[in-house]
Amino acid sequence: MLSVIPNPPRVALPIVGGDDLFPVRRVYCVGRNYAAHAREMGKDPDREPPFFFMKPADALQPCGAEPTAHPYPPQSENYHFEIEMVAALGRGGHDIPVGTALEHVYGYAIGLDMTRRDLQDEAKRLARPWDLAKAADRSGPIGPIHPAGRIGHPARGPIVLCVDGAERQRGDLAEMIWSIPEQIAYLSAYFELQPGDLIFTGTPSGVGPVRRGERMVAAIEGLGAIALDVV
Numbered sequence: 001m002l003s004v005i006p007n008p009p010r011v012a013l014p015i016v017g018g019d020d021l022f023p024v025r026r027v028y029c030v031g032r033n034y035a036a037h038a039r040e041m042g043k044d045p046d047r048e049p050p051f052f053f054m055k056p057a058d059a060l061q062p063c064g065a066e067p068t069a070h071p072y073p074p075q076s077e078n079y080h081f082e083i084e085m086v087a088a089l090g091r092g093g094h095d096i097p098v099g100t101a102l103e104h105v106y107g108y109a110i111g112l113d114m115t116r117r118d119l120q121d122e123a124k125r126l127a128r129p130w131d132l133a134k135a136a137d138r139s140g141p142i143g144p145i146h147p148a149g150r151i152g153h154p155a156r157g158p159i160v161l162c163v164d165g166a167e168r169q170r171g172d173l174a175e176m177i178w179s180i181p182e183q184i185a186y187l188s189a190y191f192e193l194q195p196g197d198l199i200f201t202g203t204p205s206g207v208g209p210v211r212r213g214e215r216m217v218a219a220i221e222g223l224g225a226i227a228l229d230v231v
Contacts, residue, residue, distance in 0.1 A: 171204025
């Protein structure tokens with residue numbers, strides 16, 4: 001049986017240390033998972049359970065240490081950066097226990113949850129979905145996957161984003177409100193997770209706007225850095 005339109009290619013990410021690729025299925029993103037960021041967004045981190053939204057897999061933009069051109073999206077005048085560590089699942093499951101959740105992680109990457117903040121603010125005001133704010137084309141820049149078999153499971157260490165050399169975000173992975181095992185367990189109660197799923201695990205405080213002509217460099221200890229030039 002033939003497809004009536006060309007089959008779209010599946011997004012696949014490079015893996016550090018080889019020529020293999022990591023095919024992506026779904027992209028889950030946790031909201032307000034660092035206390036200071038929750039407060040800067042006007043929320044109380046001590047009372048809020050985790051919540052998630054999704055990006056389409058084809059919104060990912062693979063990139064690396066050499067600068068990659070990143071397009072400023074249409075219909076926005078307030079485009080924000082949010083650096084995050086990304087967990088890539090190599091095993092799936094439903095109702096995964098917290099104690100064994102890390103066995104499902106294949107590796108980790110640096111990601112950016114780029115956000116049309118003006119559209120998100122409007123969506124919040126009108127109690128509407130966030131899709132227009134969070135799912136813009138190439139709104140998920142992401143670096144190569146570092147296998148957990150080589151680097152372990154990072155639970156602490158600096159997570160930093162700079163714009164034109166000036167530090168804008170800095171936190172520590174240990175400051176996550178909900179740990180990666182807890183996020184996996186929580187999500188798996190609502191979805192049957194599958195190999196190829198990604199989880200953007202939250203951003204520290206300091207999120208803010210980026211403009212055309214500026215360079216973003218995002219770095220996480222043990223994962224190197226990625227660079228993007230906004231055009």
